[in-house]
Amino acid sequence: MSGPGIHRRGWSLVATTLAALCVGLAFRRVFESREVLLVTVLSAIVPTFVVAACSGGPKRFVVDAEQARATRPLWPSVVLSALAWLLVVSGTLFRDRAVGYVVPTPGGVRDIGAAVVNAPKSILTTVLPAPPDGELLVLVSVCVWVAAFASAELALRTATVSLPALPALLAVVVPVVLGVGGPGSNVPVMIAMIGAIGLLLLIRAPQRRPPMGTALVGAPIVVALACVAGLLGPDLPGTRDRRPPDLRDLVELPPPQRLTGISPLDRISAWLMSPDQPMFSVDGPSAPDRYWRLTVLDRYDGSSWYPVRDLRATAGRVPDSPDGRPAVLTSVVNHVTLRDLGDIWLPASDRPTGVDAPGLRLRVDPVSGVIASGSGLRSGTRYRIDARIPALDPDRLQYLPAAHDPANTVLPESDAVGRPIPALEALRAKAVLATSGSTFPYQQALRLAQWLRASPHRYDIAAVPGHSYRNLQFFLETSKEGTSEQFATAFAVMARTLNLPTRVVVGFSAGREGANGVHEVRSGDVLAWPEVEFEGVGWVPFFPTPGQATDTGAHKQAPEQKAPTSSTPAKPITRAEKDRQIAGQSRSGPAPDPATPVRSHRERTRWELFAAAGAGVGVVGYLVSAWLGPVLARRRRRRGGPREQVIGAWRQINEDLVGAGMRTSESLTVGDVADYGATRLPSEAADRLPGLAALVNDIAYGERTIDQADADAAWRDRAIVAGAVRRLDGRPRAHVRAGHRMRPSSVALVFRSPDRGRE
Known part of the structure; x- marks a missing residue:
């Protein structure tokens, strides 16, 4: 008999089951591992037993492949496997719709079928890890079950060495593709998959090879190859810096989350006029130089700035920024209790990494990291938020180019009848004047912020609100008085005329520290500031609002964030001090990024x-x-x-x-x-x-x-x-x-x- 012998063909089921288990574990980037484990184990083992039982047990393994195909029809195995899958899925993922928590009803069968069809798109429109709902986990069961069933049938029906590995290899593509952008790594799972396939090849190796020699030398070779693949695979040329293809870029998102109430940018003046209204309280580290961001506004039509709207469902995780992140200065954990904030936006310290908000159906904008709720927020809502505070290094920022981001540099150039907008030309001329002599994007942004902070511009909570072209022209040429709404939006529009990608952030200062270290944030602490996007770092905040105190005593000024330096701890150099030095420098040409040669040497x-x-x-x-x-x-x-x-x-x-x-x-x-x-x-x-x-x-x-x-x-x-x-x-x-x-x-x-x- 050619091909695998009587025992080898039966032992092949061990390897195919292990390969099917790897398919399920590859979903670890899509769901939490503990949620996937039970579904994976049942979906890998049960179909293998069904195939073995339909084959007549170990005694039937002795038949030749041709005789097996001729004597054992496939349809009983397929039917029994499908029925077993329905019972397993109904008894684990859809128990609330099953008779006796096991037998599915006709309506339950329809729900299971609809879940199988809709699960891929639902996962692609959710920020990973996806919530462990039965409607989504059913995809794990399908992939693992099909891989285990098809591999087992091929192992018993064919004499080929490698063909039984094909179903698992095809099935693992599903979690790998769906898991792009998810937390963690599938490298350990892929190493295990290589090991399982290597074991399958060793078991089914032709009998003319000596079994002991194959086992003693083949097994170490398989392990070595798997380890080498796991070590070298993630670092192959071009793989570390190249973003893997993500189907989320091709999937049509659900309708944008409907925003309730007024834009937070339009509420700044009203909040400042009633400065003692409690917004929220913060339990945990909250340095006085840190701001709480509420939402990001990135679209401007010449009249208004609009908040982000590409909100995706999330179980609490906020994905890393796709456009780069600076080094992390520190990580903080805070517990926030909402008061009279209202709307849908959840305050967060910088860009959060995760939110634990029981009872809220969360939404997140993957680009900005803004967190929102699916419905209006109620007073008393409490949640935990984890964030990483970035370490912004002006020594590196001063030489970086601005990011290529056309969506955040666009401005309306003409009015409804196609005529140029005079106010925009006036803003562009002032931006060129304010940044005269600057040679780098970072220096341009610093000089523009410096120009806005300088006299005769003044901070006044009673200034006329609004941020259209005409409002900003009136603010800069006539009144020269405004709140952070006018200073931030003027900076953002003027910087865009210089081809710098900008957006506006609305948030709050740290507030007042009360009893037990709890910070109370009130409406008078509201603040808006612009951000500029730089290549390889992402969005960097700037603070063009003058440092004049409001009625509440809260100072609206740039945070004195400590920048990385080799100076002694006794006299740290702040970012503001370094920025003043950079803004006043004269340069004749670009300088190289000092981090580049170090990175190349490390590679x-x-x-x-x-x-x-x-x-x-x-x-x-x-x-x-x-x-x-x-x-x-x-x-x-x-x-x-x-x-x-x-x-x-x-x-x-x-x-x-x-x-x-x-x-x-x-x-x-x-x-x-x-x-x-x-x-x-x-x-x-x-x-x-x-x-x-x-x-x-x-x-x-x-x-x-x-x-x-x-x-x-x-x-x-x-x-x-x-x-x-x-x-x-x-x-x-x-x-x-x-x-x-x-x-x-x-x-x-x-x-x-x-x-x-x-x-």
């Missing part, structure tokens, strides 16, 4: 380490194979019938005499080998060679009957010859013998089948 060092590790694995594997080759060859030659054992003893004597200096030419006859031994070995060993040589010739060319006694005698003769060779004075030196053992022909003995090359 080279990483690849050198990987190359050294790969070379080390190869050398160790070769040495182990060279040591195992003769040992395995000797064991194989002792197996088989008496005739095979006699020939094996003679071949072993050939190897021994090569170690004594005999040439290894294949043209030597049995008599030539015996003659060499007679001249090279002492008489005790040499006298045994002629009789054994005659016996080998009789086996090859005669009809002599060989029994086990002849085989045992041949191996006793071989032991005497080997002992004589070890005691030989004139045999080649140790390094010559070691070199012979290291030759590829000696290493090949690990894989050589017992009957290959017999005389």
